[in-house]
Amino acid sequence: MSERDMINDPSGGISDRPSVTEAFRAEGERRAHRAVTRSRGPATHAPTSGQTIGPFFAFGLDYDRKHEVAAPHSPGAIVLGGGVYDGQGAAIPDAIVEIFAADTDGSVPRARGARRRDDHTFTGFGRAATTDDGHYEFWTRNPGADEGKAPFFAVVIYARGLPNKLHTRIYLPEDEQALAADPLLTQLSDDERATLVATRTPEGYLHHDIWLQGEKETVFIGF
Numbered sequence: 001m002s003e004r005d006m007i008n009d010p011s012g013g014i015s016d017r018p019s020v021t022e023a024f025r026a027e028g029e030r031r032a033h034r035a036v037t038r039s040r041g042p043a044t045h046a047p048t049s050g051q052t053i054g055p056f057f058a059f060g061l062d063y064d065r066k067h068e069v070a071a072p073h074s075p076g077a078i079v080l081g082g083g084v085y086d087g088q089g090a091a092i093p094d095a096i097v098e099i100f101a102a103d104t105d106g107s108v109p110r111a112r113g114a115r116r117r118d119d120h121t122f123t124g125f126g127r128a129a130t131t132d133d134g135h136y137e138f139w140t141r142n143p144g145a146d147e148g149k150a151p152f153f154a155v156v157i158y159a160r161g162l163p164n165k166l167h168t169r170i171y172l173p174e175d176e177q178a179l180a181a182d183p184l185l186t187q188l189s190d191d192e193r194a195t196l197v198a199t200r201t202p203e204g205y206l207h208h209d210i211w212l213q214g215e216k217e218t219v220f221i222g223f
Contacts (some may be wrong), residue, residue, distance in 0.1 A: 061096075062129075063115050069099070069126035069140035071119040076104055078168070079205040080198070081137035084157065086131050087213030092132025097160040097210070098127045099138060099170075102151065106144035111125035141204075142172060150185070152196075157210060167221045170208045171197045184221075192219050 053219055070077040084095045101124050102108055109124035128136040145151035153170040169181060185193050195218045198208040210218050 001018070032193065058102040061127075065117040066115075067126050067128040067136075067138045068117055068123065069101075069138055069151050070122060071117070072139045074119070075141055076141050078142060079137060079203075080153065080208070081135065081205070082142050082198075082208040082210065083134045084136060084159070084210045085134060085212065085214075085216075086216070089214070091130070091132075092159050092212070093132045093134055094128045095134070095136070095157060096127065096154040097130065097136045098125070098158075099153045100125045101140065101143035101153040102145065104141050104144045106146055106151070113215055145178070147180060148181065150175055155210075157212070159212065160210075166212070167223060168210070168218050169221070170206070172206070173197050173200055188219060195219050 080099070084092045084097065086092055103122055103124065105223070109122055111121045111123050114123040114125040122141065126138045128138055130136050140153075143151040143153060151172045152205060155168045155170055157166045157168070169184070171182070171185070173179075179193075179197065185196065188196075195216065198206040201207055209216075212218070
């Protein structure tokens, strides 16, 4: 097909045939854009609410050592891990868990580099995908807090079927006095509080399971 034939093509010049030149393809795209713009008219509606999460695309989501907030086995480094489960107790094999927390002295990290780990910069942010068994895991540090306040990790969960991401927290278990005075925890029952407080393992690590529904449902925070 010649370029003249392409001009007279009823499709408007848009074709996937190898003979189409870049100029004709660009012109076809411009025609299509103008047609869509005319048919839609000016925008009259507010943005819609969040939609079902996914599918996930590796570009921008996945990167090397995304779960290593602290370099593994470096001074002060611990493992924070657990499972993500649905209301029936079934493991969720394709969830995404993100955390952000203060450094051990309670300071809020402001350094860049979460996407390019250099083994010494602490950014406080990490992302982990669950395994086939629903397990997530981070290398990080015990967060600190201001005097009298309970240290915690801010957590975001993405998973299939969720209309939007979920926000929650994971508190360190040691300072019972600070936990008892925490503004969020004081609003909860004992059973609800337990869904937000991690368990310290014999190795000094942290274990915490996240339940999206059911009797053990984790307390989630609305924003």
